[in-house]
Amino acid sequence: MRLKLKFLILLIALCAAVVFGLIKGAVNIPLANLLFNEHRVIFNLRLLRVIAAILAGGGLAVSGIALQAILRNPLAEPYLLGTSSGAGLAAVSAVIAGVSRVYLPLAAFLGAIASIIIVYNLARERGAIADESLILSGVVISVAFSSLIVFLVSLFGNEAMHEMNWWLWGSLQVYDYKLLLLVAFPILLGICAVYLFAQDLNAISLGEEEAMHLGIDVQNVKKIVILITAVITASLICICGIIGFVGLIVPHMMRLIVGPNHKVLIPATCLAAAIFMIFCDLLSRTFFSPIEVPIGVITAIIGAPVFIFLLKKGKRAL
Amino acid sequence: MSALLRIKNLTGGYHSEDVIRNLSLDVNRGDFLIIIGPNGSGKTTLLRLLTRALTPRQGEVLYENKIIAQMELKEFCRKAAFVSQDISTSFSFTVMELVLMGRIPHLKRLQSESKKDIEMALEKLALTGTLNLKNKRIDELSAGDRQRVVIARALAQEPELLFLDEPTAHLDIGHQVQALDLLKRLNREDSLTIVMIMHDLNLASAYSGRMVLLDKGEIFKAGSPEEVLTYQNIETVYKTVVLVNSNPVTGKPNVVLVPKGKQ
Numbered sequence: 317m318r319l320k321l322k323f324l325i326l327l328i329a330l331c332a333a334v335v336f337g338l339i340k341g342a343v344n345i346p347l348a349n350l351l352f353n354e355h356r357v358i359f360n361l362r363l364l365r366v367i368a369a370i371l372a373g374g375g376l377a378v379s380g381i382a383l384q385a386i387l388r389n390p391l392a393e394p395y396l397l398g399t400s401s402g403a404g405l406a407a408v409s410a411v412i413a414g415v416s417r418v419y420l421p422l423a424a425f426l427g428a429i430a431s432i433i434i435v436y437n438l439a440r441e442r443g444a445i446a447d448e449s450l451i452l453s454g455v456v457i458s459v460a461f462s463s464l465i466v467f468l469v470s471l472f473g474n475e476a477m478h479e480m481n482w483w484l485w486g487s488l489q490v491y492d493y494k495l496l497l498l499v500a501f502p503i504l505l506g507i508c509a510v511y512l513f514a515q516d517l518n519a520i521s522l523g524e525e526e527a528m529h530l531g532i533d534v535q536n537v538k539k540i541v542i543l544i545t546a547v548i549t550a551s552l553i554c555i556c557g558i559i560g561f562v563g564l565i566v567p568h569m570m571r572l573i574v575g576p577n578h579k580v581l582i583p584a585t586c587l588a589a590a591i592f593m594i595f596c597d598l599l600s601r602t603f604f605s606p607i608e609v610p611i612g613v614i615t616a617i618i619g620a621p622v623f624i625f626l627l628k629k630g631k632r633a634l
Numbered sequence: 635m636s637a638l639l640r641i642k643n644l645t646g647g648y649h650s651e652d653v654i655r656n657l658s659l660d661v662n663r664g665d666f667l668i669i670i671g672p673n674g675s676g677k678t679t680l681l682r683l684l685t686r687a688l689t690p691r692q693g694e695v696l697y698e699n700k701i702i703a704q705m706e707l708k709e710f711c712r713k714a715a716f717v718s719q720d721i722s723t724s725f726s727f728t729v730m731e732l733v734l735m736g737r738i739p740h741l742k743r744l745q746s747e748s749k750k751d752i753e754m755a756l757e758k759l760a761l762t763g764t765l766n767l768k769n770k771r772i773d774e775l776s777a778g779d780r781q782r783v784v785i786a787r788a789l790a791q792e793p794e795l796l797f798l799d800e801p802t803a804h805l806d807i808g809h810q811v812q813a814l815d816l817l818k819r820l821n822r823e824d825s826l827t828i829v830m831i832m833h834d835l836n837l838a839s840a841y842s843g844r845m846v847l848l849d850k851g852e853i854f855k856a857g858s859p860e861e862v863l864t865y866q867n868i869e870t871v872y873k874t875v876v877l878v879n880s881n882p883v884t885g886k887p888n889v890v891l892v893p894k895g896k897q
Contacts, residue, residue: 390724512743519735521725525687526718530791531711531739575771576725579746 373589380563402431485610561619671848736790778809
């Protein structure tokens with residue numbers, strides 16, 4: 317029953333975080349005043365950011381957990397399969413080609429999906445996906461695409477550079493609520509879909525043959541789960557660029573708190589990651605206000621030391 | 635009576651290399667069958683072929699006259715369970731969570747464990763003497779306790795047939811005997827059929843009903859411990875000089891090593 321208490325605390329913390337996310341900012345506005353007409357615009361903008369933060373937190377956390385389980389590697393992260401550089405390359409190419417800004421999220425989405433298709437096919441051998449091949453192909457494609465990005469930026473200069481920064485370090489500044497609704501759909505669906513595989517992920521995290529001996533069609537589950545995480549991360553990259561460390565740190569911390577059972581870990585980590593993202597977004601827009609620090613910088617500044625601490629302290633739980 | 639598991643002209647291994655060659659064997663309901671043989675003789679490969687972890691290149695394995703490769707995987711896992719040497723994981727599940735995974739073959743995708751599944755898991759923990767460990771994390775356990783928990787998980791699958799790959803390899807003699815006594819009891823009282831790989835010839839002799847001696851992917855000799863564990867068979871297959879006398883308590887064959895200098 318202690319588990320119920322932990323979930324209750326997480327839920328209360330999430331509600332508190334949402335309220336903070338709405339009232340705090342470059343100007344602090346009390347909750348009651350936010351609903352008045354004069355502050356309506358600010359309220360709407362902040363609400364979109366909070367929703368984006370929740371989606372990003374949940375999506376990144378679940379993608380991280382799923383990949384960590386199927387690769388049996390607690391260090392796997394959502395962008396492992398080259399999505400980040402694929403999306404970046406497509407976006408930069410689109411900017412250089414003079415494509416309207418409106419289509420940039422679409423370009424990023426397609427770039428991310430394309431990179432996963434390439435990585436996946438590179439790693440496939442006799443219909444099975446070898447873990448090491450998957451990780452290595454992901455690294456190779458990331459490096460190759462990143463170098464292409466730098467090449468394009470050095471040829472075409474400033475305009476592309478500006479776009480690059482945005483993709484590389486992420487932002488939860490969402491102007492277009494239609495786009496947010498559009499990506500919310502696949503992200504939420506993806507999170508629920510991964511949850512349906514919770515017990516499969518438990519078994520696979522013990523080893524592929526162990527899972528097979530428990531009646532799990534390991535190769536199919538792996539393919540489906542990789543596909544789902546691809547859709548989640550690609551959708552997220554569309555609206556908020558690349559936000560590192562969240563998919564790595566939060567699952568790891570929650571494993572220490574609620575244990576590795578995915579039936580509990582997935583919902584707990586979704587809540588915790590949403591809280592974490594709202595908090596980081598708040599820091600990103602208030603710390604040096606009116607300048608906004610990219611959120612990826614905040615998550616890295618908080619994430620790296622936490623990660624080192626956990627690594628040193630909790631070798632056993634890694 | 636037809637065999638529970640019938641192996642017909644089985645050939646298979648890794649990539650192009652056949653480790654098991656044209657092997658045929660029947661396992662009957664209620665058997666306590668121990669597979670012995672030197673390193674590289676194909677024991678583990680044979681077990682992987684029998685548990686669907688590998689696909690045979692030729693021949694077939696039949697479970698109650700059904701080709702195992704054509705059975706639904708979950709159905710097969712409700713009939714036959716597998717216990718490996720040891721489990722290693724970077725994720726520290728609790729003992730209870732691990733044993734509940736044994737219920738996977740009995741559950742549909744959206745179905746979560748019912749009261750019955752939890753009772754089944756607790757019953758198997760009690761049966762293997764690990765009930766007091768149920769809230770411990772598996773990486774906190776000793777090798778002996780962990781092995782008993784893994785056996786409990788396999789039993790939670792409610793199998794008729796249990797495959798074990800050297801389950802006692804990492805255990806001291808006390809825990810070895812404890813684990814084997816448990817298996818013997820399950821074999822006798824619940825008529826659980828057991829197919830097990832072992833290295834220790836004397837333990838194999840003491841516990842098995844039937845033995846199979848593998849050599850280079852083929853059956854060198856199959857039969858009772860008395861028929862298999864002769865000094866001629868062992869010297870031929872293991873290339874080692876031994877004496878075989880009989881265990882004064884059980885009357886079963888007892889293999890004594892003879893070091894080179896003393897021959």
